[in-house]
Amino acid sequence: MKQGIFTITGHEALTKDVYRMALAGDTSAMSAPGQFVEISLPGFFLRRPISVCDYDASGLVIIYKVVGRGTEAMAAMKEGEKLDVITGLGNGFSPEKGGEKPLLVGGGVGVPPLYHLAKRLVAQGARPEVILGFNKAEEIFYEKEFAALGAGVTVTTVDGSAGVKGFVTAALPDAYSYVYSCGPMPMLRALYAATQGTAGEFSLEERMGCGFGACMGCSIMTKKGSRRVCKDGPVFEKEELAWQI
Amino acid sequence: MADLKVTLSGWELDNPLIPASGTFGYGYEFAELYDINMLGSFSFKGTTREPRFGNPTPRIAETPSGMINAVGMQNPGIDKVISEELPKLARCFHKKVIANIGGFSVEEYAECCAKIDKVEQVGLIELNVSCPNVHNGCMSFGTDPLGVSAVTKAAKAATSKPVYVKLSPNVTDIVPIAAAAAEAGADGISLINTLLGMRIDLRTKKPVIANKMGGFSGSAIFPVALRMVYQVYEAVKLPIIGMGGVTSACDVVEMMLAGATAVEIGSANLVDPWACPHILEELPAVMERYGIESLKDIIGGAH
Ligand SMILES: Cc1cc2nc3c(=O)[nH]c(=O)nc-3n(C[C@H](O)[C@H](O)[C@H](O)COP(=O)(O)OP(=O)(O)OC[C@H]3O[C@@H](n4cnc5c(N)ncnc54)[C@H](O)[C@@H]3O)c2cc1C
Ligand SMILES: Cc1cc2nc3c(=O)[nH]c(=O)nc-3n(C[C@H](O)[C@H](O)[C@H](O)COP(=O)(O)O)c2cc1C
């Protein structure tokens, strides 16, 4: 983990309230797809945890939804402005576990961390299948970007205005070697039940005090005992989650 | 050369900076980020007799210039702290540590103190009396002079280490509570713990925190903390560890002028993991700017 000053090099709206921000700065503390950063916003006490969508040696990309005052302030920031960011937080996904035909399932702003994962999986010769779940057509983002990586992409919308009508579980393929997912809790729980028998990794979300393991603000109970979502997670093996089906 | 040394009950610290309980774990997380031996000491995560998972999540909310937590004293229990956490800490921290002890009955505090008494690594005990008292309708020990007195006496009887009582600010008048601790034999006073606070999520129209209320900390509470340190310094002749909203070297100096001998830094560590090294680095320049040669000389200087 490292703290650094990042410069906004790109900032655009992908939908009505979802933004993509490119940040240039030192990414040497990052080690895996699915890790997150903690962004300090002027005038706010706590940092905001946001997943890394993509990164290389010169910078990173985040995609975030405006849900409150902090993300609203972020949305007003301009290219050239600087942000204080802590990078390299959390464990991240394990691409090496994916096998031949891994399944990636993202819901809403759970989609971004799967992007760099898909990139890694393609690079290691796997053929990832990606399901992106949204509420309606206007909310869809990054469908083309995933397809451009060479992944198979299926979009689902709850209201049927685009792609397969229903939740992500309405579009599960017949066969897949592993399942990676990030999204809202009801989606993860439904997917957990629907993918019994296949191993996988789920990325979870909790309100955070610190984001690096110091405050115990984000503890969850797992089959292996108490775990901190920020430091022991945010990615947990499906088998470790003590969820009732 | 600026002299940063201070002394708590005969224990000389290289400087007055002490990360506060609950914001620094058992130290080794931070030891990966910087050499924590530069600190005066630190107060470890509030520890109880039994292991505790703590409260359901969400446990954290944000406030203007601060935060609210309802972690609920999550800790592995005193035995595991002594057998696992402290030996692990010993590998990266060569100074003595402050043992922050919580409890839900007088006996529990006493038992934990007796166990800590034998631990060489512990420089002093900080009794967190903000926990609910299960024998007294769950009213916090710390809001009642009799409760504070009983816990302090039991702790003193169980250990020969210095006992500092960490007071809750959630009282109408802090002075009689501090006086009760002093009369019961406390070696020092630590203050303040968090203020009781709350936030409501406009989207769900329900409290943000699962436990509804939680402990309010961070820069927002600094003036309240400073005022209470000032009042307690006037009222009792014991060393004070001051804390609450300290985020800069200027805050440290202000706390010491109010009467603190040492200063704990809590929430600041959560938003800037390098907060303590930054403050330590700033301190000599701030001392020079205000004509301070030795920090010892300014303790209670505002009175
Ligand atoms: C590991 C992790 C990764 C995340 N990745 C993304 C991402 O890639 N894209 C994205 O849009 N969002 C992501 N989130 C959620 C994002 O952190 C919140 O939407 C954001 O903090 C809201 O800030 P705000 O000031 O707008 O909301 P407010 O409600 O005003 O914020 C108040 C406080 O609550 C916290 N908070 C509010 N909602 C959440 C939430 N859902 N999760 C955690 N903390 C919250 C804020 O951080 C802040 O401390 C992630 C959360 C976590 C824990
Ligand atoms: C996440 C968190 C956990 C805390 N846990 C404890 C604890 O276990 N025992 C204790 O005595 N105080 C605990 N505190 C209180 C702090 O030690 C400190 O008294 C308080 O936060 C005020 O200082 P600050 O404003 O610098 O944070 C906790 C505070 C926070 C923010």
Ligand code: FES
């Ligand atoms: S947010 Fe502080 S331990 Fe996870």
